[in-house]
Amino acid sequence: MKRVILTYGTFDMFHIGHLNLLKRLRALGDELYVGVSTDEFNALKNKRTFIAFESRIKIVSELRCVTHAFPEENWDQKESDIQRFNAVIFGMGSDWAGKFDHLKPHCAVVYLDRTEGVSSTELKQSVAAFQQNKLKEVIEAAEYLKMLVDSLS
Ligand code: CTP
Numbered sequence: 200m201k202r203v204i205l206t207y208g209t210f211d212m213f214h215i216g217h218l219n220l221l222k223r224l225r226a227l228g229d230e231l232y233v234g235v236s237t238d239e240f241n242a243l244k245n246k247r248t249f250i251a252f253e254s255r256i257k258i259v260s261e262l263r264c265v266t267h268a269f270p271e272e273n274w275d276q277k278e279s280d281i282q283r284f285n286a287v288i289f290g291m292g293s294d295w296a297g298k299f300d301h302l303k304p305h306c307a308v309v310y311l312d313r314t315e316g317v318s319s320t321e322l323k324q325s326v327a328a329f330q331q332n333k334l335k336e337v338i339e340a341a342e343y344l345k346m347l348v349d350s351l352s
Pocket residue numbers: 207208209210211216217220290291292293294295312313314315316317318319320321
């Protein structure tokens with residue numbers, strides 16, 4: 200019988216931490232099922248993504264280590280998903296340690312170490328800082344041009 204692993208996430212701006220986790224989870228069994236948070240569910244969590252749900256789930260479902268990706272639409276679907284997919288392990292990154300222990304009567308629950316130094320939140324902050332710097336450069340260039348024009352008139 201196939202050992203099915205189950206996990207969930209938003210996977211915004213898909214990065215190496217996501218890939219490492221999914222590959223390590225897949226290595227625990229034969230098939231990996233991944234719930235990808237919908238934009239509506241993220242809105243409930245006050246989480247805004249850069250990348251739309253349709254693209255996020257497509258990226259995850261195309262990975263070699265992923266057997267099937269499906270929408271995560273609410274907090275309560277995990278128990279029925281465990282049954283529906285016949286999962287033997289529920290796994291998440293260590294930032295969730297302890298948060299899903301209530302699923303232990305249904306299957307094994309594991310928390311794997313996160314990859315250090317990368318997160319979607321940090322990537323979004325870097326993009327915002329980059330945009331801020333670019334804006335500063337444009338303002339400085341505009342001020343310089345104005346100074347030139349003023350000095351000629
Ligand atoms: N994850 C990981 N290592 C990272 C980042 C994420 O192992 N460096 C794991 C999380 O623990 C989770 C899964 O990847 O089990 C999906 O996480 P997600 O929340 O989508 O990614 P984050 O980069 O943590 O996003 P955010 O910063 O918005 O929380």
